[in-house]
Amino acid sequence: MRTSPGERLLDLAVSGVLWGFRILLVAAILIGTIATIRAGKYTSEQWIDFVVFGISQGSIYALIALGYTMVYGILRMINFAHGDIFMTGAFAAYFLATWMNGTGFIDSYPILGLLIPILFAMIVAGGIAMLVERIAYRPLRGAPRLVPLISAIGASFFLEYAFRGFFGPGVYAYPPIKALEGEWDILGIGILKVQVVVAVAAFIMMAILYSIVMFTKVGKAMRAVSESKDTAALMGIDVNRIIVSTFALGAAMAGAAGVLYSLIFRQVGFFMGFTPGIKAFTAAVLGGIGNIPGAMVGGLVLGIFESVGPSLFLEGLGITRPYQLKDAIAYTMLVMILLFRPSGILGERITTKKA
Amino acid sequence: MKKENFLWSAVKTGLIVGVVAIFICFVGMVEVFSKRDVIEKLITLGQFVLLAAMFSAGFIASRHTSSLLEKNKPVSNLVAGLVAGLFTGLVLALLVVVGAEVNLRAVFLNATTTLYDVLTLDKGVGNVWILPLIGAVAGLLGAASLLLPQILRRPITQALVFVIFMAFFSGLFRVVMINQGSDMSKAAKYLFGQTGLTLEGTLIFFLGVIAVSMLWSYKGKDIQAGVTRLPKAGRLSLRVIVYALIAYVALGLPQVSGPFIAQVIVTVALFVLMGLGLNITLGFAGLLDLGFVAFYAIGAYTVGLLTSYGAFGLQHIPFWVAVPIAVLVAMASGAMLGLPVLGIRGDYLAIATLGFGEIVRLLAGSDFLAPFFGGPQGIIGIQKPCLGTLGPFIRVDVPRVCNGLELGKPQDIYYIAVVSAVIIAFVAWRLRESRLGRAWMAIREDEDVAEALGVNLIQTKLLAYMLGAAFAGLGGAIFATLIGSIFATSMQLIVSINVVSLIIVGGMGSIPGVIVGAIALIGLPELLREVSEFRFLLYGATLIIMMLAKPEGLWPSQATRRELHHTEVEAGVKA
Amino acid sequence: MTKRLLALLSVLVIASMALAACGTPATEAPVATEAPATEAPATEAPAAAYECTDALGCVTIAPDEPVHIAYWGVLSGPDSSLGEDSKRGVEIAIDDKGGKILDHDILLTTEDAGCTPEGGATAATKLATDTSIVGLIGSSCSDETVGGIATLTNAGLTTISPSNTRPVLSDPARGPDYAGYLRTAHSDAFQGKAVAEFAYNVLGARKAATLHDGSSYAQALQQVFADNFIALGGEIVAQEAVAKDATDMKPVLTTIAAAQPEFLYYPVFVAVGGYVTAQVRDVAGLETVALAGSDGIFTADLLKGGGPNTEGMYLSSPDFSAFTGDYAGFIAKHEAKYGGSTLSTFHAHAYDAANILFAALEKVAVVEADGTIYVPRQALRDAIYATKDFQGITGTLSCSPSGDCGAPVIAVYQIVNSDPASWNPADTANPNPKKIYP
Structure with a gap:
C-alpha cells in the first residue's frame, strides 16, 4: 500500500503525541508521588489505612464487576442494569434484616444474621435479573450490538424508578450488626472489623464463583458458550439455560455485594446502584472484560487507586481539594492502563477480531 | 406435543396482567393518576390505566386462544377474554382484601387507603366484588375488539390512541389554545377540562379520527396512485409545496x-445537534462514545467564558463571534480525545470515552479550577445574542446594551437552534455521501x-471525532445562551446516555432517525414534566419496548434496513 | 418515498390549517402570551365586568374553574426527597384550606426542575406559558431559581421558595429579574455565621476544618463559615471536598485528620452527610473531633445514614422553638397523609409559603357576584411583599423588599439520640435534636 509523505508524517505525529501522553501521565504521577512523600504529611499507618480502605471498596467493585464480565463474556453485551440489580439485592436484604433485627435475631446469632440476608439478597437479585433477561434481553439476541445496550439502559431506569415508586426517594438504614463494630488488631495495625469481614466475604464469594465456572459442568458449559454459541449448541448444551444461569449467577454476586456495601455504608436507597455500577463496569474493563480474574484484579486496582490516588498523586502536584477529583483519577488511570494495554490488565488482545 | 387448554392459558394471562396491575398500583401511578381525568367527571387516568390492563388481558387471551385452537370459534375467544379479565380483577380484589387486613404499607409506601378507595371506586372494601366484575366486562370487550373486522378495528384503535394522547397532553393544548385569544379560548374550554377532555371533546376527537381514518382507507390508495402518476415536473412542484409548508x-x-413549546423544541434541536455529531462518530464510523457530553460542555463553557458579563467572563464578546470559537475549541478537544484512544477498540473505547466525559465534568465543577470555571457556583450572566451592535462593557454583573434586536426569549433562540440543526443535518448528509463518509x-x-x-485509519477516525465534537460543541454553545448560566452539574453522564439512546432508537446511521429519536426521547419526556415522578419509569419502559418492537430504529437508514431484512432477526421484520 | 411524502403533506396541511385558524399569528400571538390578562377579561367577562388596570395584568377565573397554583422543584433524581418534602408541605396547606379558596377548588400543578438550572428554566417556561396560574411555590434548589426566575418574573408571576438558601437570591442588589422571587427559607449568610460563632465562642474551637460535596449550596455555606471563623480569630486548617456521589469518605477524612482540627463542619446533603458521619470515628485522629452539619442534613435520614455516630453531633437549622405555629399538628397531618417521617427540612417553610400566597390572594382577589375571580398580578406580588407579622408555623413572618420572608433565627442543635424514630426537634419535653445555642 502506498502512502503519501503527508500521511506518513501524520502517523509519525500521532505516535509522537501518544508517547507524549504516556510520558506525561507517568511523569505527573511520579512527580506527585515524590512531592507528597517528601512533604511527609501522612504517617505510614495512614498510608496503610488508605490501602485497606481501598481494598474493601475494591472487593465490592470486584464482586459487581463479575456480573458484568460474565455476561459480557457470553453475550458481548454491556448489561447496564447490573448496578441496579445490586440495588435490588440491598433492598431485599434491608427488609429481611430489619425484621430480623426487630426480633433480636441478629444480636443473638450475628453470623446467621449476616449470612441469611446475603442469601436472600442473592436469591432476589438473581430472580429479578432472570426476569429482566427474559423480558428485555432474550428477544434481542442476534440484534445489532447496541440494541441490547439500549434495552439494558431502559431496564436500568425502569428498575431505579420502580424502586423509587415502591419505597420512596428517601434512604433506609441497614441495621448494624453489633458483633462487627470496633477494630481487630492485625499485625499491630488496627483494622475495622466490618472491612475485614466484607473483604473476606467478597473473596470467598469470588472463590466460589471461580470454582463454579472452572470445575462444574455448568461452568464448563458457560465457558463453551462464551467461546462459541453455535458450537456449544451442537455439543448438546442448552444455550438459553446457560445464559440464564450466567445472568442469575452474576446477579447473585451483585446482590451479595449490595449487602456488603450496605454493611459498610449503612444507606440503602433507590439510586445507590448507579455509581457503583459504572465503577464496577470500569473495573471489569480495567481488568480485561470477559475475564473473571481480570474483574477481580480490576476491582481491587480501581478501589486502591481511588483511595490512595488523590492524596498520593494530586496533593503533591499542588491540587487543592483532591478528593473531588477522585473519580477523575480513576478514569485517568483507566485511560493510562488502556494506553499501555489496550485490552485491559488481563484481557486478551482483540486487535484481530472486533469486540 | 399436546396443546395447552385455552381456558387455563387465559387464567394465566389474567394472573400475569393482574400482577402487572399490582405493580402499577405499588409504584404509585394509580393514585397519582387518579387525580387527573381522561374524560372530565367520568373516568380518571388512574381508572383508565387499570381498565386498560384488564382490557389488554382480554385481548391477549383472545389472541392466544386463536393460536391455540385449530378451529376458530368466536365464542371461545370471548370466553377466554372474559376469564382473563375476571382473573385480573380478582388479583386486584385480592390486593384490596389483603390490604385491608395487613399493613402492606410497612414495605410498600403506596399501599395507602387512598389506593384502595380508588380501586373500589370509593365504595369500601365490602363492595370489592365490583373489581372482578369490571374486569370481566373489560376483558370481554378486549376479546371482542380482536374479532372486529380489520376495516373497523384500525380506525377505532387509532381513534382511541388519539383520544388518550389528547387527554394526556390536554393541559398543554388547552393552554396554547387559550393563549390564542377569545375564540380559541372558548373552543379550548369546550374541548378540554382542567385536567382532561370534556365529554364533548372526547366525542369530537373520537369521531373525527374515525372519519379521517375511514376516508383514508377508502381513498388513500387512489390519492397515492394519483401522486405516482403525476409527471416529473408535477411531483417536483408537489415537493416544493411540501418544503414551503414545512418552512x-x-x-x-x-x-x-x-x-x-419553543423551549422544548430548542432542547430537541440541541439534542439533534449532539445526535448528529455522535451519529458521525458512532453511526457512521462505529466508534462508541459514552462521554459525548464533554464536547457539549466544552462548547457551552467556551461561550460562557467568552460572553458572560459575570465574574468569570473573559472577553465579553458578542455571541456570534463566540460560537465559531466554541466550535473550534470543541473540535480541537475532539482531536485531544481521539488521539490517545485511537488504538482502543470496542467497549474499551466506550468506557475510556465515558471516563473522558466524567473528567471534563469533574474538572469544570471542581474547586481546583473554580478560579477559571466558577466551580460549583457555575458561570452566570451569559450575554444573549444581539442582532445589531453591542454597547460597551461597563462592569461585572451589568449586561451589555443591545442596540438592535436582542434574541433573549426561547422563541428567538428557537430560530438559531432550528437553523443550526438544519444546516448541520445538511452537512452530515453531504458528509455521508462523500468519500470520507464511505x-x-x-x-x-x-x-x-x-x-x-x-483507508487511513488515523486520519479518518480523528476526523470522525473532531467533526462529531464540533457539532456537539455548537449545541452546547446554543445551550449556554438559552439558559444564560451553566453549571457543571448540567453535564451529567445521563446526557451522553440519552444521546446514544436517541441514535439507536431513531435508527443508527440515519439522519432523519436522529431527529425522530430526539423528538421521541427528549421532546416527549420534556412535555411530560408534570408526571415527573414517573417520567423516568416510563422512559425506561419505552426504551425497552422500542428495542423489542423496532430494533432497527424508528427511521432506519437504507443500509440497516437492507441488512436486517437479510439476517435472521425476524423481530425487525415482524414489526 | 412518495408514501412518506404524502403522510408528511397531510400532517402539514392540518398543521397549517391550525396556524391559519389562529388568525395572524406572527403579530398577535406574542402579545397574547406576554400580557394575556389585559385582554382576557375584556373578551371573556360578561358585560359591566371588572376592568383590569393592573400593570402585569389579571388572571380571570370563571365560576366553575379552580384557582390554579403551581409547585416547581426537584422531583426526580437523587435529590428528589428535598423537593418531595416541600411539595407535601404545600399539599397539606391545601388540605388545611379544605382544598378551597374563595369558594373555588385549588388546583396544584407540579413541575420537576431536577435541581439543575436548565431544569429550572424549562419548568419555569412551561409554567409561565400557562396563564391560568396565579402564583407559585418553589424552587427547591437555588440552581433552579437561577435558571428560571427571569422567565417567571417577566411573565408577571411570583414564586415563593421554601428551600433556596443561597445568599445572593435575596441580595438587595439582586436585579429586576428577581422581582417575582421571595423565600420563606433563610439565607445561608445567617447560618454560616451562627455556626462559626457557636464553634468559636461556645465550644472554644480554634482550629476548624470544612468538607463540602461540590454542590453550590454546600460550597458557598462552608465558605461563609470559614470566613466568619477566621474573622473571629480562628484558623481553618483544612477545606476539603468530595463528589456528590462519593461513598467512601475514609480517605478524605484521613487527609483532614492529618491537619488535626477540633471542629469539622460539613454542610452537605443527606447522602454524603450520612457517609461522613458513619465513617468519621473510624479514622485515626478524628475520634473526638466535634461534628457539625447544617439544615441540608437536618432530617431523620441523617440518623439512618449516620448511625450511632450522630449522637452528640451539632446541626444548624432554623430555630424550631421560634416556630410559633402548630408544628406538632403539622407533623401529625403529615404522618396521617404520607406515613413515615418527613423527608427533609423545609416542609414547614413550604406550608408557610403556600399560606402566605393564599393570604395575599384572598386580600387582592376581586370576586364578582357570579363567582368569577380576578387576580391582579402586580397587586398580588405587592401583597406578598407586604406580608407583615404573618403567623406561620416557622414563626412570625414579614417579607423584606429583597424577598426574605423567613424568620432568620438560626439555632444550633445537638443530636441526643441516634434512633431515627426519636427524631422530633419540635417536641417540648424530649426534643431530639435538642437546641443548645443560642
Whole structure:
C-alpha cells in the first residue's frame, strides 16, 4: 500500500503525541508521588489505612464487576442494569434484616444474621435479573450490538424508578450488626472489623464463583458458550439455560455485594446502584472484560487507586481539594492502563477480531 | 406435543396482567393518576390505566386462544377474554382484601387507603366484588375488539390512541389554545377540562379520527396512485409545496405555541445537534462514545467564558463571534480525545470515552479550577445574542446594551437552534455521501479490511471525532445562551446516555432517525414534566419496548434496513 | 418515498390549517402570551365586568374553574426527597384550606426542575406559558431559581421558595429579574455565621476544618463559615471536598485528620452527610473531633445514614422553638397523609409559603357576584411583599423588599439520640435534636 509523505508524517505525529501522553501521565504521577512523600504529611499507618480502605471498596467493585464480565463474556453485551440489580439485592436484604433485627435475631446469632440476608439478597437479585433477561434481553439476541445496550439502559431506569415508586426517594438504614463494630488488631495495625469481614466475604464469594465456572459442568458449559454459541449448541448444551444461569449467577454476586456495601455504608436507597455500577463496569474493563480474574484484579486496582490516588498523586502536584477529583483519577488511570494495554490488565488482545 | 387448554392459558394471562396491575398500583401511578381525568367527571387516568390492563388481558387471551385452537370459534375467544379479565380483577380484589387486613404499607409506601378507595371506586372494601366484575366486562370487550373486522378495528384503535394522547397532553393544548385569544379560548374550554377532555371533546376527537381514518382507507390508495402518476415536473412542484409548508410551519410555530413549546423544541434541536455529531462518530464510523457530553460542555463553557458579563467572563464578546470559537475549541478537544484512544477498540473505547466525559465534568465543577470555571457556583450572566451592535462593557454583573434586536426569549433562540440543526443535518448528509463518509462506514464494518483497502485509519477516525465534537460543541454553545448560566452539574453522564439512546432508537446511521429519536426521547419526556415522578419509569419502559418492537430504529437508514431484512432477526421484520 | 411524502403533506396541511385558524399569528400571538390578562377579561367577562388596570395584568377565573397554583422543584433524581418534602408541605396547606379558596377548588400543578438550572428554566417556561396560574411555590434548589426566575418574573408571576438558601437570591442588589422571587427559607449568610460563632465562642474551637460535596449550596455555606471563623480569630486548617456521589469518605477524612482540627463542619446533603458521619470515628485522629452539619442534613435520614455516630453531633437549622405555629399538628397531618417521617427540612417553610400566597390572594382577589375571580398580578406580588407579622408555623413572618420572608433565627442543635424514630426537634419535653445555642 502506498502512502503519501503527508500521511506518513501524520502517523509519525500521532505516535509522537501518544508517547507524549504516556510520558506525561507517568511523569505527573511520579512527580506527585515524590512531592507528597517528601512533604511527609501522612504517617505510614495512614498510608496503610488508605490501602485497606481501598481494598474493601475494591472487593465490592470486584464482586459487581463479575456480573458484568460474565455476561459480557457470553453475550458481548454491556448489561447496564447490573448496578441496579445490586440495588435490588440491598433492598431485599434491608427488609429481611430489619425484621430480623426487630426480633433480636441478629444480636443473638450475628453470623446467621449476616449470612441469611446475603442469601436472600442473592436469591432476589438473581430472580429479578432472570426476569429482566427474559423480558428485555432474550428477544434481542442476534440484534445489532447496541440494541441490547439500549434495552439494558431502559431496564436500568425502569428498575431505579420502580424502586423509587415502591419505597420512596428517601434512604433506609441497614441495621448494624453489633458483633462487627470496633477494630481487630492485625499485625499491630488496627483494622475495622466490618472491612475485614466484607473483604473476606467478597473473596470467598469470588472463590466460589471461580470454582463454579472452572470445575462444574455448568461452568464448563458457560465457558463453551462464551467461546462459541453455535458450537456449544451442537455439543448438546442448552444455550438459553446457560445464559440464564450466567445472568442469575452474576446477579447473585451483585446482590451479595449490595449487602456488603450496605454493611459498610449503612444507606440503602433507590439510586445507590448507579455509581457503583459504572465503577464496577470500569473495573471489569480495567481488568480485561470477559475475564473473571481480570474483574477481580480490576476491582481491587480501581478501589486502591481511588483511595490512595488523590492524596498520593494530586496533593503533591499542588491540587487543592483532591478528593473531588477522585473519580477523575480513576478514569485517568483507566485511560493510562488502556494506553499501555489496550485490552485491559488481563484481557486478551482483540486487535484481530472486533469486540 | 399436546396443546395447552385455552381456558387455563387465559387464567394465566389474567394472573400475569393482574400482577402487572399490582405493580402499577405499588409504584404509585394509580393514585397519582387518579387525580387527573381522561374524560372530565367520568373516568380518571388512574381508572383508565387499570381498565386498560384488564382490557389488554382480554385481548391477549383472545389472541392466544386463536393460536391455540385449530378451529376458530368466536365464542371461545370471548370466553377466554372474559376469564382473563375476571382473573385480573380478582388479583386486584385480592390486593384490596389483603390490604385491608395487613399493613402492606410497612414495605410498600403506596399501599395507602387512598389506593384502595380508588380501586373500589370509593365504595369500601365490602363492595370489592365490583373489581372482578369490571374486569370481566373489560376483558370481554378486549376479546371482542380482536374479532372486529380489520376495516373497523384500525380506525377505532387509532381513534382511541388519539383520544388518550389528547387527554394526556390536554393541559398543554388547552393552554396554547387559550393563549390564542377569545375564540380559541372558548373552543379550548369546550374541548378540554382542567385536567382532561370534556365529554364533548372526547366525542369530537373520537369521531373525527374515525372519519379521517375511514376516508383514508377508502381513498388513500387512489390519492397515492394519483401522486405516482403525476409527471416529473408535477411531483417536483408537489415537493416544493411540501418544503414551503414545512418552512411556513417551522417559522410560525413558536409565535403560536408560546415559549414553552419553543423551549422544548430548542432542547430537541440541541439534542439533534449532539445526535448528529455522535451519529458521525458512532453511526457512521462505529466508534462508541459514552462521554459525548464533554464536547457539549466544552462548547457551552467556551461561550460562557467568552460572553458572560459575570465574574468569570473573559472577553465579553458578542455571541456570534463566540460560537465559531466554541466550535473550534470543541473540535480541537475532539482531536485531544481521539488521539490517545485511537488504538482502543470496542467497549474499551466506550468506557475510556465515558471516563473522558466524567473528567471534563469533574474538572469544570471542581474547586481546583473554580478560579477559571466558577466551580460549583457555575458561570452566570451569559450575554444573549444581539442582532445589531453591542454597547460597551461597563462592569461585572451589568449586561451589555443591545442596540438592535436582542434574541433573549426561547422563541428567538428557537430560530438559531432550528437553523443550526438544519444546516448541520445538511452537512452530515453531504458528509455521508462523500468519500470520507464511505471511509467511515468501511471502518464501522471492519477496521482491518478498511485499512487494507487503503483507508487511513488515523486520519479518518480523528476526523470522525473532531467533526462529531464540533457539532456537539455548537449545541452546547446554543445551550449556554438559552439558559444564560451553566453549571457543571448540567453535564451529567445521563446526557451522553440519552444521546446514544436517541441514535439507536431513531435508527443508527440515519439522519432523519436522529431527529425522530430526539423528538421521541427528549421532546416527549420534556412535555411530560408534570408526571415527573414517573417520567423516568416510563422512559425506561419505552426504551425497552422500542428495542423489542423496532430494533432497527424508528427511521432506519437504507443500509440497516437492507441488512436486517437479510439476517435472521425476524423481530425487525415482524414489526 | 412518495408514501412518506404524502403522510408528511397531510400532517402539514392540518398543521397549517391550525396556524391559519389562529388568525395572524406572527403579530398577535406574542402579545397574547406576554400580557394575556389585559385582554382576557375584556373578551371573556360578561358585560359591566371588572376592568383590569393592573400593570402585569389579571388572571380571570370563571365560576366553575379552580384557582390554579403551581409547585416547581426537584422531583426526580437523587435529590428528589428535598423537593418531595416541600411539595407535601404545600399539599397539606391545601388540605388545611379544605382544598378551597374563595369558594373555588385549588388546583396544584407540579413541575420537576431536577435541581439543575436548565431544569429550572424549562419548568419555569412551561409554567409561565400557562396563564391560568396565579402564583407559585418553589424552587427547591437555588440552581433552579437561577435558571428560571427571569422567565417567571417577566411573565408577571411570583414564586415563593421554601428551600433556596443561597445568599445572593435575596441580595438587595439582586436585579429586576428577581422581582417575582421571595423565600420563606433563610439565607445561608445567617447560618454560616451562627455556626462559626457557636464553634468559636461556645465550644472554644480554634482550629476548624470544612468538607463540602461540590454542590453550590454546600460550597458557598462552608465558605461563609470559614470566613466568619477566621474573622473571629480562628484558623481553618483544612477545606476539603468530595463528589456528590462519593461513598467512601475514609480517605478524605484521613487527609483532614492529618491537619488535626477540633471542629469539622460539613454542610452537605443527606447522602454524603450520612457517609461522613458513619465513617468519621473510624479514622485515626478524628475520634473526638466535634461534628457539625447544617439544615441540608437536618432530617431523620441523617440518623439512618449516620448511625450511632450522630449522637452528640451539632446541626444548624432554623430555630424550631421560634416556630410559633402548630408544628406538632403539622407533623401529625403529615404522618396521617404520607406515613413515615418527613423527608427533609423545609416542609414547614413550604406550608408557610403556600399560606402566605393564599393570604395575599384572598386580600387582592376581586370576586364578582357570579363567582368569577380576578387576580391582579402586580397587586398580588405587592401583597406578598407586604406580608407583615404573618403567623406561620416557622414563626412570625414579614417579607423584606429583597424577598426574605423567613424568620432568620438560626439555632444550633445537638443530636441526643441516634434512633431515627426519636427524631422530633419540635417536641417540648424530649426534643431530639435538642437546641443548645443560642
